[in-house]
Amino acid sequence: MATIQYDLNADTQGCGGTPVTTNIPLELHVCMGLNACKGHDRFGTNNCAGTGQCATAEAHVCHTLNNCRGQGGCGLYGSAEEQDLPGQNECAWQGSCAVPIQAERFSTLGNNMGRSTWLLARKLFEERMAKAQRNVGEAPFKCGPPQKWLESQKGGFAACGNSGDMVCSFGFNNKEDDGKILCKGDSVLDDE
Amino acid sequence: MQKNKAFQPDFKLTPGTLGEAIQQAIEIEIATIPVYLYTYYSINRTPNQQQIITDVSAALVKQGKPEAEAKKEAEEISASIMVFANKAGALIMSVAIEEMLHMALSSNLKQSLVGLPELVGKTPKTWPAYLPGHEPEFPINKGRLSLPQLMTFLEIESPSPLPDKTKLLKAIPYKTIGQFYDMIVQYIEHNELAYNKDAPQLIPGKGYYAQNNVDTIFYDKHHKPHLVNDADSGDLVLVEDRASALKAIHIIVEQGEGNQDAPGLNPDYTVNCSISPADYDDPAMKEFSHFEKFSRIYCHYDFLTKKFAGFGMEEKQFAGYFVQNVALNPVTADYPANIQTLSNLLNAIYTYIFVMSEGCYKKAGHTQYEIFMFGIHKSMIFILNSLCGDIMQQTYTDKKDGLTYKAAPTFEDYAFDPASSPKSQLIALHAEVVKVFPGEAYLGQRFQDLPDVAL
Numbered sequence: 202m203a204t205i206q207y208d209l210n211a212d213t214q215g216c217g218g219t220p221v222t223t224n225i226p227l228e229l230h231v232c233m234g235l236n237a238c239k240g241h242d243r244f245g246t247n248n249c250a251g252t253g254q255c256a257t258a259e260a261h262v263c264h265t266l267n268n269c270r271g272q273g274g275c276g277l278y279g280s281a282e283e284q285d286l287p288g289q290n291e292c293a294w295q296g297s298c299a300v301p302i303q304a305e306r307f308s309t310l311g312n313n314m315g316r317s318t319w320l321l322a323r324k325l326f327e328e329r330m331a332k333a334q335r336n337v338g339e340a341p342f343k344c345g346p347p348q349k350w351l352e353s354q355k356g357g358f359a360a361c362g363n364s365g366d367m368v369c370s371f372g373f374n375n376k377e378d379d380g381k382i383l384c385k386g387d388s389v390l391d392d393e
Numbered sequence: 394m395q396k397n398k399a400f401q402p403d404f405k406l407t408p409g410t411l412g413e414a415i416q417q418a419i420e421i422e423i424a425t426i427p428v429y430l431y432t433y434y435s436i437n438r439t440p441n442q443q444q445i446i447t448d449v450s451a452a453l454v455k456q457g458k459p460e461a462e463a464k465k466e467a468e469e470i471s472a473s474i475m476v477f478a479n480k481a482g483a484l485i486m487s488v489a490i491e492e493m494l495h496m497a498l499s500s501n502l503k504q505s506l507v508g509l510p511e512l513v514g515k516t517p518k519t520w521p522a523y524l525p526g527h528e529p530e531f532p533i534n535k536g537r538l539s540l541p542q543l544m545t546f547l548e549i550e551s552p553s554p555l556p557d558k559t560k561l562l563k564a565i566p567y568k569t570i571g572q573f574y575d576m577i578v579q580y581i582e583h584n585e586l587a588y589n590k591d592a593p594q595l596i597p598g599k600g601y602y603a604q605n606n607v608d609t610i611f612y613d614k615h616h617k618p619h620l621v622n623d624a625d626s627g628d629l630v631l632v633e634d635r636a637s638a639l640k641a642i643h644i645i646v647e648q649g650e651g652n653q654d655a656p657g658l659n660p661d662y663t664v665n666c667s668i669s670p671a672d673y674d675d676p677a678m679k680e681f682s683h684f685e686k687f688s689r690i691y692c693h694y695d696f697l698t699k700k701f702a703g704f705g706m707e708e709k710q711f712a713g714y715f716v717q718n719v720a721l722n723p724v725t726a727d728y729p730a731n732i733q734t735l736s737n738l739l740n741a742i743y744t745y746i747f748v749m750s751e752g753c754y755k756k757a758g759h760t761q762y763e764i765f766m767f768g769i770h771k772s773m774i775f776i777l778n779s780l781c782g783d784i785m786q787q788t789y790t791d792k793k794d795g796l797t798y799k800a801a802p803t804f805e806d807y808a809f810d811p812a813s814s815p816k817s818q819l820i821a822l823h824a825e826v827v828k829v830f831p832g833e834a835y836l837g838q839r840f841q842d843l844p845d846v847a848l
Contacts, residue, residue: 265771266839277607278774280600281624294767294842298607309605310624361775362607363486365439365479367618371472372442374615389618 229258231274231288232301232319234340235326237333250330251323251337255346255354256301263361267296274300276318277362281311287322299360304345304380305367306360307389315388319345344384406580412507414577415499420525421570422496422645423515423747425549427804428522428533429489431719432546434781434802435537438482440715445471452704470700472614477693478715480611480621481538484686487609487621491648491683494602496750497629498641501594502577504754505632506586512751513744513848516806520722524549526573531555535723535804538716540698543691547664550684552650553657571646581638590633593757597629601765604628606774623680647674649683657684666692719801720791731829732787732800738822739780741807745815745843746772752846768844776839777802783833809848816845 227241234251236242242253258272267273273296275287283290283297285308290296298306298318306318313321323340330337342350348368351358370376382389406414446467453463500510517523521532533549536542548555551569595601604622612618627644630637655671658664665688670678672685681689701711720727725736749768753761780802787800809815823840826833 263775265767265775278603279606280603282600294771307618309607309610309620310603314624361778363438363778364483364607364610365612369612369616371475371612371614371616372468373472374617376616379616391617391619 227257229256229269229272230326231256231258231272231296232322233342233346234319234323235288237326237330237335249338250335251326251340254341258300260300260356262299262359264297265294267294267300269293272296272300274298274302274306274318275322276302276306276308277360279310281314284308284311284318285313285321286325287318289325301351301358302345303348303351303358303360303367304342305348305383307383315390316386317344317383320383320386344380347380406576411577411580412503415503415507416511417525418499418573418577419496419503419510419512420515421527421573422492422499423512424517424522424524424533425492426489426496427516427743428535428549429485429492429546430781430804431535431802432538432542433482433485433489434785435717435719436478436482436485437715437717438479440474440478442471442475445474445714448706448710449704452706456704473697474714476611476614477697480619481690481694481715483609483611483619483621484690485538487605488683488686490604490606490609490622491627494627494629495645495648497595497602498645500750500754501596501630501632502638502641504592504594505588505590505638508589508592509754510751512747514806515747516744516804518806520724524570527570529555534721536721537719538694539712540691540694543687543694544664546687547658547684547691550649550682550687551657552652552655552682552684556658556660556662569650571650574642574646578639578642581635581642586635588633588635588638593754593761594631595629595753595761595765596631599762599765602629621680621686623675623677625677626675626680647682649674652682655682655684664688664691664695717785717799717801718797719785720796720798723791723798723801723803725803725805727791727793728789728800732784732789734822734826734829735780735784735787735833736800736803737807738819738826739777739784739802740805741809741815741819741822742772742776742780743802743804744807744809745819745846746777747806748809748815748848749844749846752844764844764846767842768846771839771843776836779836783830811848814845815848816840816843819843 225240228237230236233254236247236253237250239249240247241257243255243257247253259268261267264278267290270292271289273288273290275284275297277298279297283295287302302319302322304319307316308314308318327337348358368376368379446464449467449470450463453466454460500512503510521534523530523533531548533545534542552571554569604624604626605620609621610618611621627648630641630644632638632641652671656665656669672681674680674682698708698711725733725740728736746769749764752764756764784800784802788797789800790797809818820840823837
């Protein structure tokens with residue numbers, strides 16, 4: 202298991218910034234609410250499984266940039282098979298998208314197409330915890346970290362792609378509503 | 394243009410000429426890739442909406458509209474530009490992705506029936522370029538998004554022979570890409586051929602090909618996302634017998650031109666803007682063919698141009714909201730020395746994608762998987778895309794016309810020195826770039842991570 206060299210300087214804390222320093226080996230996971238153990242989030246302060254604030258895996262912006270097994274985000278690039286397994290890739294560079302996974306991200310292929318990537322990651326995580334007979338607490342945000350919240354964190358947030366901001370309005374929608382459909386578990390896609 | 398023997402009246406497909414014909418098919422697919430990518434990167438998919446609102450409001454007020462009414466109408470129009478720019482980008486990228494699929498499908502065909510496909514160094518070397526063997530020939534430019542550029546795209550993907558622009562009484566032997574493939578189909582259907590089932594091919598089920606990604610998304614007026622490729626529109630095919638060979642060709646032709654009876658350009662060389670079932674490339678009618686995707690962009694662009702003309706705005710100003718000021722057919726040599734370093738690196742990684750693609754036909758199993766997933770995917774989606782964005786931050790004055798342009802990816806084949814590995818040369822080129830543009834250091838590890846594939 203890899204050990205993150207945390208930085209004690211609180212100013213650098215944030216989902217996109219350098220994690221706090223600890224000498225305890227941590228399980229590396231890709232987002233808020235996906236930690237298996239106490240103290241295994243980016244700040245080292247969470248109380249129990251599923252309640253962590255941020256990823257312990259290295260933040261990255263795109264497909265194929267994850268360091269190792271289970272450290273890839275998911276949702277916007279990659280094959281259907283990859284997109285069905287957020288945070289559960291088998292090896293380095295097999296993740297299909299950025300870490301962390303913002304609440305507004307959805308799958309572009311696979312069984313989860315059009316639906317929340319974070320909710321799928323959380324479902325898979327809860328299934329794993331059930332198998333391990335562990336209780337899971339609520340995530341700080343029930344549908345994953347909103348993009349705006351991630352951007353407000355030290356270190357900010359970035360993900361690749363050219364099609365524009367996933368949280369946006371051209372003046373005819375409430376951009377705060379963008380994540381609500383996903384949060385309900387519905388698809389955001391319409392058939393053209 | 395050098396005529397292709399496959400289009401000459403006396404050409405006959407034989408076991409001896411089959412390889413030449415399929416290689417020609419591969420090169421047709423490759424020739425389209427830099428053209429579509431160049432136009433794609435000329436699009437600003439996220440225009441400055443507030444600027445459009447301000448300009449259109451002012452134009453409407455000037456025409457006598459009350460300010461509040463003008464602002465409301467300007468907001469509507471600005472949203473239509475926001476949607477159009479992003480949709481045009483999504484549609485063109487979706488076609489570019491499928492052209493790469495077609496390159497792989499035709500390469501599978503060659504690998505099975507003849508032998509190793511040749512993919513390196515096949516990008517057109519002079520521009521305007523011409524589709525290998527297409528008659529009549531027509532010029533193809535690396536150009537920014539515009540109606541003439543879209544017309545070229547329609548000519549490339551036309552499902553029917555191009556109308557006679559010259560009005561000559563003498564018949565010209567028009568051809569389409571579909572007819573070219575049909576010649577190969579006829580040969581496969583009527584001959585007992587040996588299919589090599591052991592040579593490596595790019596096969597389905599490995600995650601090599603993904604129909605959609607974040608770049609094939611566009612958002613509608615209410616910022617609801619839409620994907621422009623259907624998940625079931627086509628995939629890689631292992632060519633191992635007659636049926637699979639025909640299936641591979643069928644995907645190429647259907648995705649490009651739609652159903653056989655799809656209408657092409659009108660006889661007067663205008664675009665038919667209506668939609669018919671034949672314009673789709675799948676039975677479920679969820680995905681337009683390439684020809685129809687380009688028709689949709691053309692017709693929408695034309696509509697918006699006329700709308701803006703009504704506000705007293707010229708096409709140049711309207712296009713300026715979402716089309717970047719890039720030159721026609723630029724080459725690296727046009728750029729000043731500092732930008733040349735960046736352009737050389739970009740061309741080297743572009744070329745290395747073809748080196749790796751060819752490498753996938755020399756290696757099977759895990760090695761092939763690593764080349765494709767860690768090499769081609771990382772290069773295409775992250776490294777090349779990042780460099781395209783970075784080079785377009787630079788401007789230069791073109792010596793030929795004295796005008797200032799944004800630098801753009803030139804998509805030229807880079808001449809790797811056979812004395813050392815292409816990967817080592819990529820790393821060296823990146824080091825040179827970092828000396829000029831220190832901000833490019835972020836890509837360093839990504840070059841180190843690439844698989845080492847020989848020429």
